[in-house]
Amino acid sequence: MSQPQEEFSDGLTSLPLFPLNLVLFPGMDLPLHIFEERYKDMIGECLNQDSPFGVVLIKEGLEIGDPAEPERIGTSTRILRSEVLDQGRLNIMTKGERRFEIEExxxxxxxxxxxxxxxxxxEGQGCSELVPQINDEYVELVRNLTALTGGYTSRVEIPEDPVELSYAIAANLNLEPHLRQSLLVTExxxxxxxxxxxxxxxxxxxMRKRIEEQNPFQGPRLN
Structure with a gap:
């Protein structure tokens, strides 16, 4: 059972933060390999309390070594499963939950x-007009991603909620971190x-060009 996070009278919540060179969106799976002592301790506490931690893009600094300066907006994530390795290292699978803004x-x-x-x-205004425009492109995106790994999918689940759809698309696109961050902070x-x-x-x-390069003889079938 989840333990309540420390909450303050001003509506703020105390959250351990993991600055990384990536952007996590709500609903997105994120595997992590934990090897630094400080993060082994942090993740250990989260596992013991079944509590989330926050993933934030690094604004200045490095992932390893001295504490990095994070961007102000990130995403809380919860550990779905974990594997303990030698020397206390961990492999964990997490899923993004909620956006947050760092106040302090x-x-x-x-x-x-x-x-x-x-x-x-x-949601904002205009979702009903935008969703039909983007649904077909999203289906093609998922099929292209599957095709690039040698697979095929006949049915693609499309999130009905516009917020979930926007994050699902952003998570699957291969974008530079600063572009992903700009999408995350969008209101x-x-x-x-x-x-x-x-x-x-x-x-x-x-992706269509990459698929054609991988399969130069692929084309319309005659039979």
Whole structure:
């Protein structure tokens, strides 16, 4: 059973933070290999308490060594399963849950802890017009990703909720971290979907070319 996080009268929550060179979206799976002592301790506490931690893109600094300066907005993530290795190292699988904004860094050693405010997800105006435009491109994206690994899928599950759809698309696109961060900080699903449409089309075009290069003789069948 999950233990309650430390909450303050101003609505903020204390959350251990993991600065990384990547952006995590709500609903996105994230495998991690934990080998630094500070993060072994942090993840151990999260496992013992069944509590989340926050993943934030590094603004300045490095993943290893001195504490890095994180971006202000990140995503809380919960550990789904873990595997203990030699020397106390861990392999964990996590799933992104909720966006948050860091209001204050309260600890930097041995690992970063912040007081955060969880953000409310807003659909915004125009989702009903944007979703039909993007659904077909999303289906093609999933099929292209599957084809690149030598697979095939006949049925693609499309999230009905516009917020979930926007994050699912953003998670599957191969974008630079700063672009992914800009999508994460976007306030409404409608704006995020509108921003994603040209990125999605460009991504599908690039993947189609890669698939053709992998299968130069692929073409229409005659029988």
């Amino acid at each position: 860094i309260t600890q930097r050693v041995p690992h970063v802890v912040g007081r955060v405010r969880y953000l409310v997800e807003i 409404t699903a409608a704006t995020r979907l509108a921003d994603l449409i040209p990125m999605l089309r460009q991504g599908n075009e690039a």
